Amino acid sequence: MTFLHPLALVGLAAAAIPALLHLLERRVPPEAEFPPLRYLSEAERQSARRLKLRHLLLLILRTALIVLIVVAAARPLFPTQAGGGSLHQPTALAVIFDNSASSGLVVDGRPVLEHLKAVARGSLVRATSSDRLWLVLADGVARAGTPDALLATLDSAGVSARRMDVTAAVRAATPLVDAAPFPAREVHVVSDLQRTALGPGRADVPRGVRVVALA
Numbered sequence: 016m017t018f019l020h021p022l023a024l025v026g027l028a029a030a031a032i033p034a035l036l037h038l039l040e041r042r043v044p045p046e047a048e049f050p051p052l053r054y055l056s057e058a059e060r061q062s063a064r065r066l067k068l069r070h071l072l073l074l075i076l077r078t079a080l081i082v083l084i085v086v087a088a089a090r091p092l093f094p095t096q097a098g099g100g101s102l103h104q105p106t107a108l109a110v111i112f113d114n115s116a117s118s119g120l121v122v123d124g125r126p127v128l129e130h131l132k133a134v135a136r137g138s139l140v141r142a143t144s145s146d147r148l149w150l151v152l153a154d155g156v157a158r159a160g161t162p163d164a165l166l167a168t169l170d171s172a173g174v175s176a177r178r179m180d181v182t183a184a185v186r187a188a189t190p191l192v193d194a195a196p197f198p199a200r201e202v203h204v205v206s207d208l209q210r211t212a213l214g215p216g217r218a219d220v221p222r223g224v225r226v227v228a229l230a
Contacts (some may be wrong), residue, residue, distance in 0.1 A: 032081070103141070103143075104198045104199050105146060105147075105198065105199065106142070106146045106197055107146070107147045107148075107192040107195030107199070107200045107201070108138065108142060108146060108147070108148050108149070108192065108200075108201050108202075108203065109148075109150075109191055109201075109203070110138050110149070110150050110165070110203045110205060111188060111202065111205065111206070112131065112132075112135045112152055112153075112169060112205050112206075113131065113153060113179040113181065113204075113205060113206030113208075114152055114153050114174060114175050115153045115174075115178055115179035116174060116175070119174040127207055128174055131205050131206070131207065131230070135169055135203070136169065138203045138205070138229070139162055139165055139166050140166070142162040143162070144161070144162075146162075146197075147192075147195050147197065148161070148162060148165055149165075149188060149191055149192075150165040150168055151188055152168075152175065153175040153177040153178070154175065154177055155180065157188060157191060179206065181204060181206055181208070182218050185204065185218040185226060186218040186219075189202055189218065189219075189220050189221055189224050190221070192224055193221040193223065193224050199225075200224045201224070201225045201226075202224065202225070202226045203227050204227065204228045204229065205230070206228070206230060207230060208230060
């Protein structure tokens with residue numbers, strides 16, 4: 016387990032406040048003992064024990080409440096089975112995968128397409144069932160799906176005869192992730208970024224959406 020805001024854990028020091036107050040309340044001045052007071056009734060002793068137990072329970076509850084508030088503020092993240100147990104806040108992610116004709120080239124004995132697939136897989140395998148995902152290929156269609164479904168689509172993608180318009184793809188993908196009610200919203204562009212892949216104009220990226228070029 017890790018925390019999104021670990022500095023908030025400093026507030027755990029406040030959990031000691033109820034214990035300190037409890038100790039201060041118990042520091043009463045000494046009293047002179049008179050013989051008649053030695054003979055307390057059993058009922059009085061039981062009442063004192065119940066009162067002490069109630070104070071102890073209140074101390075535990077107050078301390079636990081402070082700990083829960085601080086830990087909640089730190090936003091703990093737990094590993095999940097999906098996505099290889101990655102740790103991140105819920106994310107809306109669109110992966111733009113450029114499988115246009117230029118991806119069929121071979122560089123250093125390895126097809127560009129296979130290299131780009133490995134990069135795109137790196138983005139998708141970290142996703143969990145709590146995320147919202149899209150995959151955009153050279154045809155410009157934004158495919159929504161689970162991590163496993165989109166990974167299968169990615170693995171089966173071949174070199175396309177279509178020209179990838181990265182600018183248009185970003186323009187189409189950013190509203191999708193921006194509409195998701197998630198704290199993280201990202202667009203990953205996986206492309207060899209050939210000049211022909213950059214269409215005319217520019218893509219206006221909404222505030223809060225992070226666009227990352229990967230190659």
